[in-house]
Amino acid sequence: MATSVLTVRELTAKLWGLGGVYTRNTQGATKTEVPSLKKWQAPELLARRPANHSSDVWSFGILLFEMATLGDAPFSDISVNELLQFHQRGKTLRKPANCSNSLYSIIKACCQWKEQDRATLAEVDRKLQSGEKSANDKVLKVPEPINIEQYLQEAGYGESNSYTVF
Numbered sequence: 001m002a003t004s005v006l007t008v009r010e011l012t013a014k015l016w017g018l019g020g021v022y023t024r025n026t027q028g029a030t031k032t033e034v035p036s037l038k039k040w041q042a043p044e045l046l047a048r049r050p051a052n053h054s055s056d057v058w059s060f061g062i063l064l065f066e067m068a069t070l071g072d073a074p075f076s077d078i079s080v081n082e083l084l085q086f087h088q089r090g091k092t093l094r095k096p097a098n099c100s101n102s103l104y105s106i107i108k109a110c111c112q113w114k115e116q117d118r119a120t121l122a123e124v125d126r127k128l129q130s131g132e133k134s135a136n137d138k139v140l141k142v143p144e145p146i147n148i149e150q151y152l153q154e155a156g157y158g159e160s161n162s163y164t165v166f
Contacts, residue, residue: 038080038083038156039073039074039075039078039080039083039155039156040059040062040074041055042054042055042058042059042115043058043084043087043088043113044115046083046084046087047084052115053120053121054115054116054118055115056121057110057118057119057120057121057124058110058111058118060110060121060124061093061106061107061108061109061110061111062074062093062110062111064103064106064107064110065093065096065107065111068096068098068099068103068104068107069096069097069098069099070098070140070141070142071142071146071151072096072154073151073154073155073156074093074155075093075156076154076155077154079156080156083156087113088113090113092108092111092112093107093108093111098140100131100134100135102127102130102131102134103131105127106119106124106127106128106131109123109124109127110124
């Protein structure tokens with residue numbers, strides 16, 4: 001979530017508080033039923049399969065989306081109950097208004113339905129470094145303060161999931 005990103009003086013993003021999205025152990029992910037975090041979970045976690053490296057790539061794609069939108073909730077127009085089917089249909093995040101084509105292509109490469117179709121961390125790193133060369137240094141600013149109540153609603157906070165995984 002955008003609320004889980006801290007920016008330090010050097011404009012370096014640091015993540016915190018994501019422990020509830022999924023937890024790892026030696027066998028993979030443990031089942032967590034935190035409905036407020038479903039929209040940040042990779043499809044395999046929604047389908048109650050274990051987390052893996054490509055799950056991390058998915059999460060990084062969501063982080064990039066939130067950074068490009070200056071804090072919009074991912075999948076804001078999709079309910080938690082419809083989220084897994086949305087992913088199964090191959091649909092993806094919308095392109096943010098202030099997002100370059102190259103950054104959006106990275107987001108899409110990270111957020112592919114099939115785990116094996118997602119970019120590897122090495123590919124993401126290479127694409128980011130390549131994109132940095134063509135990026136401008138325009139500072140983006142949020143036009144108005146974030147409406148926390150609206151954000152929580154769009155993020156699906158408090159929605160329970162009632163879908164069946166086959």
